[in-house]
Amino acid sequence: MKAISVKNIEVDYYTIKEEKEAKGILKKFKKQKFTALHNVSFDVEKGTVIGIIGSNGSGKSTLLKTIANIFEPDKGKINLYGNTINLLSLGTGFDPELSGYENIFLSGMLLGFSKKLIESKLKSIIDFSELGKFIYNPVKTYSSGMYSKLAFSIMAILDADILLIDEVLSVGDIHFQEKSYNKMLELINDKKRTVLIVSHSTAMIEQLCEKVIWLDQGTIRKIGNTHDIINEYRKYARSLTKLS
Secondary structure (H helix, E strand, C coil): CEEEEEEEEEEEEEEEEEEECCCCCEEEEEEEEEEEEEEEEEEEECCCEEEEECCCCCCHHHHHHHHCCCCCCCEEEEECCCCCEEEEECCCCCCCCCEHHHHHHHHHHHCCCCHHHHHHHHHHHHHHHCCHHHHHCEHHHCCHHHHHHHHHHHHHHCCCCEEEEECCCCCCCHHHHHHHHHHHHHHHCCCCCEEEEECCCHHHHHHHCCEEEEEECCEEEEEEEHHHHHHHHHHHHHHHHHHC
């Protein structure tokens, strides 16, 4: 049974470039298009754990945010088959002016959970985050580690059918890294849940994932068995290092 279907996705970014005359006088603005994802297609079966790898700028985070409906694709379609979805990504989903406490409700309700359900899980979220009295401080005052703790806690306790994880399991102190990793294993072992993980840690991808999607400059280079794809990716990375 499919949990996610991505068909011919394209996502474009636009930037404004200033064009000046020889004397440095501003002549005009020119809009430039950058294609972050091009013709990306794949299916994910329910209950599987998929790793997404690639160099910086290859489109990994853009892909997760598009699946999570934060970005709307310029072309193509995504079908989640009615599944609830949760994106765990630093810099996404919190209002910096609100407290951590308030952001728990904001994030939960944006994910489609009722206020009553969030209230029933509130203590568990706060306890897991280990933020103590800082839970009542504005999120804009949080360190990246504190932000990560709160984001992971919300995702782990208000768990959805599909989890999208973007480079956050390595953030925070060693104790919380181990705690979040063990919680992640617990969530993954529930075969009803589908997980997509973006990480530069190929060792983590090998430990957690059944299959891997290798993105390269916005397109899928390969999809396949984790061991085979990771080995090929490492060889590719080493060849680039030698060239530089």
